[in-house]
Amino acid sequence: MKQLFVALLSVCAVITWSASAELKKSMYGENVQSLRGITQLEKTPSTDELIKYPREQILESNYVYQPPLIPHKIRGYEVSLNANKCLSCHSWKTSKIMGATKVSVTHYVNREDAVLADMSPRRYFCLQCHVPQANTKPVIKNVFETVDSLKP
Structure with missing residues (x-):
């Protein structure tokens, strides 16, 4: 059995x-096939030479309060509890010297709407919201439309 x-x-x-x-x-x-084709993961070439980063934001915002895109390379930038490479250029103290955009005032406000002397911990990790933009060919077709473009 x-x-x-x-x-x-x-x-x-x-x-x-x-x-x-x-x-x-x-x-x-x-x-x-995957989007990367039949290339083996171990043999993937570096794309740093292929990506051209614009000096200014070239893409328009698609919705209210959309975080600005990053117009430069960020490879190797440390953003951790111990360090934030972004703030070396974008903090209120150094932005003018470095010629960089200042961190928004909203990043200095906590959950209770109290203004802080230093950046709010909930806004410290920049790469949660901000991403690099680059002039590259899209991997897949994008059919996104803004709300305004959907109006008759």
Whole structure:
């Protein structure tokens, strides 16, 4: 009885695996590829030479309070509990000297709307909201439309 049960389970497992493979073939085709193509992860070339970072923000904001994009490279920037490389240029003390945009006043306000002398801890990790922009070809087609463009 035990052998019959094990044999039946084995047959069910083989049938399930075969059906799953056939279903994947019919749904996705036989040549499924990721967006990076068939390149192996270990052989991915560096893209630093390909990306051109603009000096000013070239993309318009799409919604109210959208965080500005970063118009320069940030590779190697440390933003941790111990250091924030962004503030070396963008703090209120150094922005004028460095010719950089000042951190917004909103970053110095805490949850209770009290103005702080230093940056609010909830706004300290810049890369949670701000991302680099670059003049690159989109990986996939973007069909995003702003709310204003949807009006008749």
